[in-house]
Amino acid sequence: MRQSSIIDIISPIMAGPSSSHTAGAVRLGLLAKNIYNAKTEKVIFKLYNSYASTGKGHGTDKGLLAGFLGLSVDDSRIKHIFDTEDAKNLNYEFEFLQDFNRHPNSVDFVFEGDMNMSISGNSVGAGEIEITKINDFSVKLSGKYNTLLLVYNDKPGVISKVTGIIQNDKVNIASLHCDRSGKGKDASMCLCVDGELSKPVIEEINKLDDMYMVRYIKKLEN
Amino acid sequence: MDQDISTFRQLYYVCKEQNKKIYEAAIDYEVSQGEYSEYQIRLQAQNSLNAMKNAIKEGLKSTEPSPSKMSGDDCDKLQKRFKKEKSILGKTAEKIMTYALATSEQNLRMGTIVACPTAGSCGIVPSALIAYAEDYNISESEQINALITAGEVGKLVANKMALAGAVGGCQAECGVASAMASAAVTQMRGGNIKQIINAVALALKNIMGLTCDPVCGLVEIPCVKRNPFLAIHAITASELAMADIISKIPIDEVVDALEQTGALMSPLLKESSQGGLAKTKTAIALEKIF
Numbered sequence: 001m002r003q004s005s006i007i008d009i010i011s012p013i014m015a016g017p018s019s020s021h022t023a024g025a026v027r028l029g030l031l032a033k034n035i036y037n038a039k040t041e042k043v044i045f046k047l048y049n050s051y052a053s054t055g056k057g058h059g060t061d062k063g064l065l066a067g068f069l070g071l072s073v074d075d076s077r078i079k080h081i082f083d084t085e086d087a088k089n090l091n092y093e094f095e096f097l098q099d100f101n102r103h104p105n106s107v108d109f110v111f112e113g114d115m116n117m118s119i120s121g122n123s124v125g126a127g128e129i130e131i132t133k134i135n136d137f138s139v140k141l142s143g144k145y146n147t148l149l150l151v152y153n154d155k156p157g158v159i160s161k162v163t164g165i166i167q168n169d170k171v172n173i174a175s176l177h178c179d180r181s182g183k184g185k186d187a188s189m190c191l192c193v194d195g196e197l198s199k200p201v202i203e204e205i206n207k208l209d210d211m212y213m214v215r216y217i218k219k220l221e222n
Numbered sequence: 223m224d225q226d227i228s229t230f231r232q233l234y235y236v237c238k239e240q241n242k243k244i245y246e247a248a249i250d251y252e253v254s255q256g257e258y259s260e261y262q263i264r265l266q267a268q269n270s271l272n273a274m275k276n277a278i279k280e281g282l283k284s285t286e287p288s289p290s291k292m293s294g295d296d297c298d299k300l301q302k303r304f305k306k307e308k309s310i311l312g313k314t315a316e317k318i319m320t321y322a323l324a325t326s327e328q329n330l331r332m333g334t335i336v337a338c339p340t341a342g343s344c345g346i347v348p349s350a351l352i353a354y355a356e357d358y359n360i361s362e363s364e365q366i367n368a369l370i371t372a373g374e375v376g377k378l379v380a381n382k383m384a385l386a387g388a389v390g391g392c393q394a395e396c397g398v399a400s401a402m403a404s405a406a407v408t409q410m411r412g413g414n415i416k417q418i419i420n421a422v423a424l425a426l427k428n429i430m431g432l433t434c435d436p437v438c439g440l441v442e443i444p445c446v447k448r449n450p451f452l453a454i455h456a457i458t459a460s461e462l463a464m465a466d467i468i469s470k471i472p473i474d475e476v477v478d479a480l481e482q483t484g485a486l487m488s489p490l491l492k493e494s495s496q497g498g499l500a501k502t503k504t505a506i507a508l509e510k511i512f
Contacts, residue, residue, distance in 0.1 A: 013336050
């Protein structure tokens with residue numbers, strides 16, 4: 001596991017009042033937006049447990065929406081996000097739920113539009129977050145690394161092809177997480193890398209057979 | 223390969239053997255891990271320091287209530303009081319208390335603060351660090367060094383336990399912030415490595431068992447007022463340590479005890495708002511209003 005850094009301890013610079021309920025929410029929104037990365041007609045934010053019961057007082061709803069609209073954790077507009085033009089032009093709603101099988105601070109983003117997608121994540125403390133599920137796949141995304149997220153048809157050799165292309169570009173893979181809905185069915189791969197993946201590398205991976213979705217998600221700066 | 227620094231003991235020996243300050247050893251170690259450069263660390267410290275100063279400035283002049291309307295004017299009250307009558311603790315202590323309240327009230331208003339280490343404890347490190355720096359003419363680069371020293375303290379504790387009320391109670395948030403603040407102040411006033419580390423140990427020992435029982439589940443009661451208390455607590459630790467008073471229990475053992483105490487604490491008292499202050503008659507009545 002990655003040790004924390006001095007930088008983690010003396011940051012983020014953020015809109016209050018809670019690192020898990022406000023800053024964490026913004027970061028979850030930002031990551032979900034970057035993963036979806038398509039035109040959306042409607043977003044449903046499903047807040048669970050503590051996020052649902054104390055979310056209003058902590059601005060969790062504002063944070064999730066602000067993140068989805070691309071604001072960073074220190075943006076002073078978070079407080080008034082509902083009144084912004086961007087928010088008014090978006091069709092969104094909030095649901096507040098209790099489910100003890102879920103993390104205390106957890107959220108689902110349900111996107112309807114060019115593509116339907118459901119993204120689940122947790123705020124795990126001190127502003128740190130994790131995206132744990134996209135549709136039916138388990139994934140591992142913390143926003144701390146540049147991450148390549150792939151959805152493809154499960155068959156032998158895909159992992160080695162992908163890692164080979166990345167290796168040829170001399171980029172180190174920090175972690176690799178794979179899951180699939182069944183043998184020979186849809187599969188997902190989450191690759192966290194040190195440094196940057198270049199455009200040609202991403203295009204080459206995109207051209208591999210049976211690659212349904214390729215997303216390069218940059219690490220969160222703040 | 224540089225020597226590992228994941229405990230206070232290791233930090234102490236690296237500083238001693240290589241004749242380094244805590245912030246120097248801490249930066250060198252992180253740079254050796256390859257994730258950040260010295261420039262990135264110092265830049266973050268400088269940006270955080272500026273944001274802390276700005277939060278104090280904004281908080282000092284605001285009386286805007288929090289969204290729950292339960293707080294927002296305490297800093298104003300304290301400033302008015304000190305204008306009429308001086309604190310028996312002196313001018314710097316007045317500043318520390320008001321700056322801590324200013325920052326944590328700003329936090330409630332969704333103003334911009336620095337989570338250091340967390341948002342609920344955001345007033346403690348800045349108030350002690352900045353008030354001391356102002357009154358004792360500490361240069362900006364020395365303030366940055368002090369903040370990095372505080373960051374290293376938080377990081378070494380975080381290696382053992384999550385700095386989250388839900389995991390370790392308030393001792394993991396305001397408690398650790400107070401230990402960080404004591405290190406920052408002791409660094410600025412010229413304390414040696416041993417004195418800084420003892421300040422941290424003394425501060426942590428005295429907040430052992432501090433629960434996290436926020437009323438209505440909000441970072442508000444008792445969090446806001448806990449910030450000035452624990453900022454002053456940091457100064458007490460620094461004063462004792464500067465007199466070469468040492469913690470009889472070595473720092474790493476204190477951190478282990480802190481972690482164990484957090485684990486033993488009932489989940490009802492760890493940010494779940496199911497016990498303590500959060501389940502008092504008044505708190506339950508407030509829940510109904512809010």
